[in-house]
Amino acid sequence: MVKSDGMIITASGHWFNVLDPNPDEVRIEDIAHALANQCRFTGHTSQFYSVAQHSVLVSWHCDPEDALAGLLHDASEAYLSDIARPVKKHPDFGPFYLAAEEKLTAAVYKHFGLDITAPPASVKLADDLMLRTEARDLMPDEFPVYEGDTLPAAISGISPQNAYIGFMDRFEQLYGDR
Numbered sequence: 001m002v003k004s005d006g007m008i009i010t011a012s013g014h015w016f017n018v019l020d021p022n023p024d025e026v027r028i029e030d031i032a033h034a035l036a037n038q039c040r041f042t043g044h045t046s047q048f049y050s051v052a053q054h055s056v057l058v059s060w061h062c063d064p065e066d067a068l069a070g071l072l073h074d075a076s077e078a079y080l081s082d083i084a085r086p087v088k089k090h091p092d093f094g095p096f097y098l099a100a101e102e103k104l105t106a107a108v109y110k111h112f113g114l115d116i117t118a119p120p121a122s123v124k125l126a127d128d129l130m131l132r133t134e135a136r137d138l139m140p141d142e143f144p145v146y147e148g149d150t151l152p153a154a155i156s157g158i159s160p161q162n163a164y165i166g167f168m169d170r171f172e173q174l175y176g177d178r
Contacts, residue, residue, distance in 0.1 A: 005019070006018045006019030008079060010030040010033075011030055014030070016030075018079045018080060018104065019103075021104050021108075023110040024111070026112075030078060031078040032052060032171070034079070035051040035055060035078050035163075035167065036053075036161070036163035036164035036167060037050065037160050038050060038052075038077060038081065038082050039051075039082075040082065042084050045138040045139060047138065047156060049134065049156075050158075050163040051074050051082055052160075052166070052167040053158055053163045053167075054074070054130055054134065055070070056071065058123060058130055059126075059174065061129055061151075062122040066122045067174050069109065069116060069119055069123050070126055071170055071171060071174060072105075072108050073119040073123050075105065080100060080104065105118065129148070129150065129151065132145060132146050132148050132150045133150040133151045133155055134155065138157070
C-alpha cells in the first residue's frame with residue numbers, strides 16, 4: 001500500500017507523516033538508522049562522515065544539561081534528509097523546508113520529554129564548533145572555513161554501522177534512566 005500526503009516509510013517499516021508529525025510515532029531506532037546513513041555536507045566530504053556521528057559530537061560539546069537536545073538537534077533530517085545550507089536559506093524553498101524541520105524537531109523533542117521547540121543556545125554553539133571543525137578536516141581547501149574555534153584534534157569519519165551504535169549508546173547514556 002502506498003501512502004501519500006507527506007507520509008514516508010521508515011527503516012523499521014512504520015509510516016510517518018513528515019508534514020504533520022505525531023510525537024507518539026517517533027522512533028529513536030529510525031532516527032539513528034537514517035542519520036547514520038546520511039553523509040554531512042550533502043556527501044561532498046573527503047570521507048564518509050555521518051549526521052549521526054556529528055550529532056554525537058555535538059552532544060559531547062554542548063552544556064551537559066543540553067546534551068540530549070544536542071544529540072537530537074538534527075533528528076528532523078532522519079525524515080527530511082540533510083539539505084545544503086544555501087538551499088535551506090533560499091527564499092523560494094527555504095521557508096517550506098524550515099517550517100517542516102521546525103515541526104519535526106518539536107515533535108522529536110516532545111516525544112523525548114524535552115520542553116523546548118528549538119535547540120538551546122549551547123547546542124547552537126556546539127553545532128557551529130563542529131561545522132568549523134568538519135569544514136577544516138573533511139572539506140576541500142576551497143570550502144570557506146568559518147571564523148571561530150575548532151576542536152584541537154582532527155576528526156575522521158566512521159562507518160554507518162559504528163555511527164548507529166555510537167548514536168544509540170549516547171542516547172542510552174542520556175535517556176536510559178528517564
